Amino acid sequence: MIQELYKVSSLLESTQCEDSEYTGMIALPEQHPISESEQELRAYIQASHITRRITHAVVHCAATQPTASVSSILNYWKNVLKWKNPGYHILIGQKGFTVLANFNEVTNGAVGYNGNGVHISYIGGIDKAGKPLDTRNDLQKRLIQVCLEELKKKIPTLRVIGHNEVAAKACPSFKVKDAYPQFWTGK
Template identity: 50%
Template sequence: MRRIDYIVVHCTATQPNASPEAILRYWRQVLGWKSPGYHYLIKKGGEIVPLLPESEVSNGVKGYNSHSVHLSYIGGIDGKGFPKDTRTAGQKESILCLLHSLKTRYKNAKIQGHRDFPGVTKACPSFDVRAWLKEVAPDLL
């Protein structure tokens, strides 16, 4: 099993109704990625879609992928393409459930948003992960 230092929360920077298939197609055809950007994708209704085994490396945060597990909710932008927290109640519940499950397996891993890594200039995941966790699940920090 590979060492996991980070559990990273992302948004897809798409409209909330984007399909997992369209996102996967974009990664393959436009970006040329062989592996998905995340291990888990969370649909608008809260359904968790596994994309890649945790034992494999995804394309989540350049320079940190070999020691990270990545999850993303579908959404994260408003109608004009600007960053916006578009998480539904179902997505919030699924993110928390998944984070608890991952933290059980990777006890020493730090949970943070994509934007919290050095040199990252994106707004992803369009909310402050650590501040949110302090409110709803301080046991995960």
């Protein structure tokens, strides 16, 4: 069933594991509470003590149906792709955000942009037929903006891009340049 969910989406998103320095296993879904609170997201990022050198924030979609659960995505990475690290640092569903990794951990978002990248993703990004579609609801749009805003405050030199700017992919199924012109920089 999980494989069914990802049959099409894997064509959009990376299935390669580029970085191996982070050896922690993907945590269980119950360790990842979902919060819709913008303030909580801001506070989390503001309180993060980032020691890793971060040059880029990359925006993604999970390339799933918009209603896909966090656990189905984690299970797919862990059990099907055999990843040891999650694909993104923050995953934003229709009902709120979930922290999947702290910013000092390397996640598996985009080849060439993992070692020094932060990866932010929304759940969704495809239509019923599996074609790329911007499925963000208002909360998802807002929480992505909050991530970029707070990360940019912490790291003024941060470059902000969409995955589709550095790979031949539709992800995140919209143009970051158009959706978040105040933060977008290009690679």
